[in-house]
Amino acid sequence: MILTQCAVCATELGLSLGKKCGRCSTRYCGAECQVQHWKEGGHDNLCKLIKKAGGAEQYNANKKYAEAVAVAVEKCADDTKGQTCYICTQALHWKTKEGLVRGCACRGTAGVAHVSCLMEQAKILVAEGEENHSDDSQWHRWYRCSLCEQKYHGDVNCALGWACWKTYLGRPETDWTRSAAMTQLGNGLDDVRLYEDSLSVKEAELAMHRRLGASEEEMLVLLNNLACTYVQVGRCEESLSMYREVFSGRGQLDGEEDRETLLAASNYTNALAKLSGGPRLGGLALSRQLHRAREAKALSRKLIPVARRVLGQSDEITLRMRSTYARAIYEDSTTSLDDLREAVNTLKDTARIAQRVFGGTHPLTDEFEQYFTSAAVALFARERGDEVTFS
Numbered sequence: 001m002i003l004t005q006c007a008v009c010a011t012e013l014g015l016s017l018g019k020k021c022g023r024c025s026t027r028y029c030g031a032e033c034q035v036q037h038w039k040e041g042g043h044d045n046l047c048k049l050i051k052k053a054g055g056a057e058q059y060n061a062n063k064k065y066a067e068a069v070a071v072a073v074e075k076c077a078d079d080t081k082g083q084t085c086y087i088c089t090q091a092l093h094w095k096t097k098e099g100l101v102r103g104c105a106c107r108g109t110a111g112v113a114h115v116s117c118l119m120e121q122a123k124i125l126v127a128e129g130e131e132n133h134s135d136d137s138q139w140h141r142w143y144r145c146s147l148c149e150q151k152y153h154g155d156v157n158c159a160l161g162w163a164c165w166k167t168y169l170g171r172p173e174t175d176w177t178r179s180a181a182m183t184q185l186g187n188g189l190d191d192v193r194l195y196e197d198s199l200s201v202k203e204a205e206l207a208m209h210r211r212l213g214a215s216e217e218e219m220l221v222l223l224n225n226l227a228c229t230y231v232q233v234g235r236c237e238e239s240l241s242m243y244r245e246v247f248s249g250r251g252q253l254d255g256e257e258d259r260e261t262l263l264a265a266s267n268y269t270n271a272l273a274k275l276s277g278g279p280r281l282g283g284l285a286l287s288r289q290l291h292r293a294r295e296a297k298a299l300s301r302k303l304i305p306v307a308r309r310v311l312g313q314s315d316e317i318t319l320r321m322r323s324t325y326a327r328a329i330y331e332d333s334t335t336s337l338d339d340l341r342e343a344v345n346t347l348k349d350t351a352r353i354a355q356r357v358f359g360g361t362h363p364l365t366d367e368f369e370q371y372f373t374s375a376a377v378a379l380f381a382r383e384r385g386d387e388v389t390f391s
Helices: 031-040 043-052 056-075 115-133 154-168 176-191 195-212 216-232 236-254 259-276 283-311 316-330 337-358 363-384
Strands: none
Touching: 031 043, 043 056, 056 115, 056 154, 115 154, 154 176, 176 195, 176 216, 195 216, 216 236, 216 259, 236 259, 259 283, 259 316, 283 316, 316 337, 316 363, 337 363
16 A cells, blocks of 8 residues: 555544654654654654655555566466566576566567566656656556556556555555556555455545546546445445445546446446345345346446447446346346346356456456356256355
8 A cells, every 4th residue: 555544553544644754754644653653663764765765655556566577477377488578588587586477468478578578668658748748648568568468467467556556655646557557556455355455545635636636537536446445345325325426427528428427337337236145034135135236237228239330349347337237137136037048048148258358367257257157056946946146
């Protein structure tokens, strides 16, 4: 996580509260914790080292980056064995001596690289855009492979999140690259399920933008990102409310057929499906479950043809919409047998397309295959007359 807490007592400080060490900018809630850290916490020995690295935030980001790269290299070791970086053509990085990674949809010998090389490539392209036109069109190189054009995922995306943050954290709060780097870091932490750390980053970013008077476009992006993490930490009702707000805002701002609106719709229907699934409750809770399930199915049925026409059959958003629609069907115990068969066929098709587009090791492919298996089990049980419940 970024440094939003007191280094001694972990009091939440956001991005602007508290007191800083005059030499290295380590953050504290007050003078008492600062003195304690110097006398008992070893800060007297680290202060000069932290300052030399660029200050507390930079020192922390550098350390977290190195740790994340080591994890990514280890996780990718079998996949990259005997290969070389497509950027520098070496097996070991000439300077850092790090190994290779691959966290995209490339297969065979394609897409293998050092995180350091991917970082430098992204830095150069973004800098060129800024120098020429103040253009942010190359920012996607921080999270999307230049070969297969698919997003990085898992530990590689997390390592690139820390790489991005350590690159731009020294810029002013008003500089778009600093905020974009916070977004990249939060998404990378989500990818490796460090949701509490991600939540700290995203809430700090949202507070910063509110303080600076961000545009409606920027606020919708931040709310959407925060809602994703709220789901993972169990704050589902808050998440659903945020997704609804983002979907409504996107529709008014961009129109129904814009990619961002369709993405917001996909997130909203997915949240509805999650809250309507599971064991059936009683009373008003059951009524809310059924209402959400019907809303998820109706909205998905309406927008899937739009997504297919605008984005294409193989786009990630289209696939997610179809998956959500099918899940809303098979997790509903009142659905007809014919509709359940439709759900199974839909999930089988989305898994097949994901396998072709993203590869067998991609998390999205695995997710769709698991949903297909669950739906197939539900269909088999229904055809036998057994009762099926979902947890």
